[in-house]
Amino acid sequence: MAVPAPRVGDEPELLAAARAGDARAAHRLGKLYAQHGDRAAARLWWERAAAGGNVDSAYNLGIWHEKHGSLEEALTWYEAAAGTGDAEAATNLATLLLEQRGDAVAARAWFETAAAAGSRTAARRLALICEDAGELGTARDWYRRAADDGDVASAHDLGFLAYGSGDDAEAVRRWECAARGGHAESAYCLGLYLHASRDPEGAEAYYRLAARSEHPGAASRLGGVALSRGDLRTARGWFEQAAGAGRAEDQRMAGFVCVELGDPAAASHWFGRAAAGGDAEAAFDYGLLLIxxxxxxxxxxxxxxxxxxxxxxxxxxxxxxxxxxxxxxxxxxxxxxDPPPAAWDRPAEPELTARAELAAIATGRRGGVPLAAADLAEVLATWDLVTRPLHRHPDVLAWLVARSGVHASAVEHLASVRGTLVRPGSAPWPSPGELQHVLTTARDLRRRLGVR
Structure with missing residues (x-):
């Protein structure tokens, strides 16, 4: 039963009742003192109320001791409240056990207690713990419980688990749900998915939704859309929005657009920022502009x-x-x-770069090492270029091996990684070392086939 908030002037009545052993009155009196800033008195009356069985006072004492650095006392009071089935107390107890004591086993048990009592926060924490432990099936169950209770971050993560396992329909459904709930990253990922699926109009709608929350990736994509339409002023606005978030590639693109618009001062600003950040292409462009x-x-x-x-x-x-x-x-x-070798600067198709960026985001989740989207796009674009004339050839791999002289196992590995990027779930994501090996094969293949 909810305890009515105490009002100024209630002190004499509450004090008399609390002294007579009324735990509910003692709890309300503690709240009144806390509102007045008298923390010591609040603690005193909450202790009396908790001793009389008041769960809310035990919970408040847990918060009081946590704020004042008394970890053991906080754990004791949270456990007292959690033992009666209080979900918030169990969640706070589990959080302290995990983050302050490093006791993952006890923390997980209390998170499970809290989640069973209806805590959405606890369900999400359990999902994260299980995913980090590699228990993907259990993680999905907890993410689903939190997402179905309205947690958009869990819906977003559930979408990525589905995407990584090849369940595109579930990924789209979860990202749509999260995007409608205001999760900008989900809106952006859905835009990437639609772009990769050759639905640029649908992708643009979700990029715009993400851009309302100032998502820099969405702004960059919208800059590219505007540029493809020849709308340089709109492209400049979007690229500058993305560039303001410190993205070197977008700073460089903003510089290019400013050059096209006849604004060398602005171009100098953006090329200079990207160059100072270590972007070699921007440094080259900046040098050309200055001269x-x-x-x-x-x-x-x-x-x-x-x-x-x-x-x-x-x-x-x-x-x-x-x-x-x-x-x-x-x-x-x-x-x-002896100049450095020329880099391959042929732009990949937008649907390929979108697919590459989704894979980069997927591999970087939960503390993973994100694969470079540019490297992934190069792998996809290379395969697209060297196989485009062979779409009806009965054995593309054999043809590539015969024409290039690259070892069959290397070409097969390239094809395998490309297949994983295009059809997630068909195999594990490539490791950073594996990607570098495949990039070497892709570059060797292009060189031998004369593809520039």
């Missing part, structure tokens, strides 16, 4: 050198040219005779 628009040869040389040292082929060639003109032939020869 072409501002006649700043010193600045151009500086940023070419930064990009060249980071392995940028074009920057090394430009730097060598500048040094030759300046009469510094020794260093110029070093850069021109």
């Amino acid at each position: 072409a628009e501002f006649g700043d040869l010193v600045g151009g040389e500086h940023w070419f050198r930064q990009a060249a040292r980071a392995g940028h082929h074009g920057a090394a060639v430009e730097l060598g040219g500048l040094l030759s003109v300046a009469g510094e032939h020794g260093e110029a020869k070093e850069w021109l005779s």
Whole structure:
């Protein structure tokens, strides 16, 4: 039964009742003192009420001692309240046991008690514990219970468990539910899924929903959509929104759009930010801009050198040219005779980059090592390019091996990883080491087949 809140002026009546042993009155008196800022008196009356069997006072004492750093006392009072079936007390008790004592076994038992009593928070914590322990079936059950009770974060996580196991319909259903509840990341992931499924209009709608919550990835995607339509001003707005979140690629894209719009000062700002953050391509572009628009040869040389040292082929060639003109032939020869190899900068199709980004997000969940979306997109785009003319060939793998000379096992591995990215759940996600091996195969395949 809910205890009515005490009012100013109730003190004499409550005091008399509490002194006479009324636990409910003692609890209300403690609340009144707490509202007045007299924590010591609040604790005193809650202790009397708890001794008389008042569960709410035991819970409040747990909070009181937790705030004041008395861990053992907090655990004692939370356990007293939790033992009567109080879900919030059991959740707080489990949280302290897990986070302060590191007692995962006892914490899990109390989370289960709280979840059974209807705590959505406890159900979610159990789901996270089970997923981290590799108990995916049990994790799904707890995520489902929390999600069905309205927890949008659990619906989002449930969507990823479904996506990773190949159940696209369940993933979409859960992400839609979370997106409707205001979960921006779910709206973004649903946009990526629809983009990967060749539904750009549906994807755009969800990107816009995510962008309302200032999701930088959604803003970036909307910038790309606007750019594909030739709407440079809208593209600039979206890329600048994403760039403001510190995303180097979007800072670079904002710079490109500003160049196209004839705003070199703004382009310099965005290229400069990305270059200062270590983006080699932006450093190269910044060097070109400084020379072409501002006649700043010193600045151009500086940023070419930064990009060249980071392995940028074009920057090394430009730097060598500048040094030759300046009469510094020794260093110029070093850069021109042995420049870094040219990177593959052919853009992947939007549906492939969307699929790659979903895989990157999936592998980075729950403390995992996220695979680089750009590397994943390169794998997908390479396969798309080298097999596009062979869509009706009876044995694509054999043809690739015969034409390229790449070992059959390497090509098969590339095909396998590509299949996992396109059809999640068909095999485990690749490890970072495996991805690097597959990237090497993809680049070797392109080189041997003359694909640029």
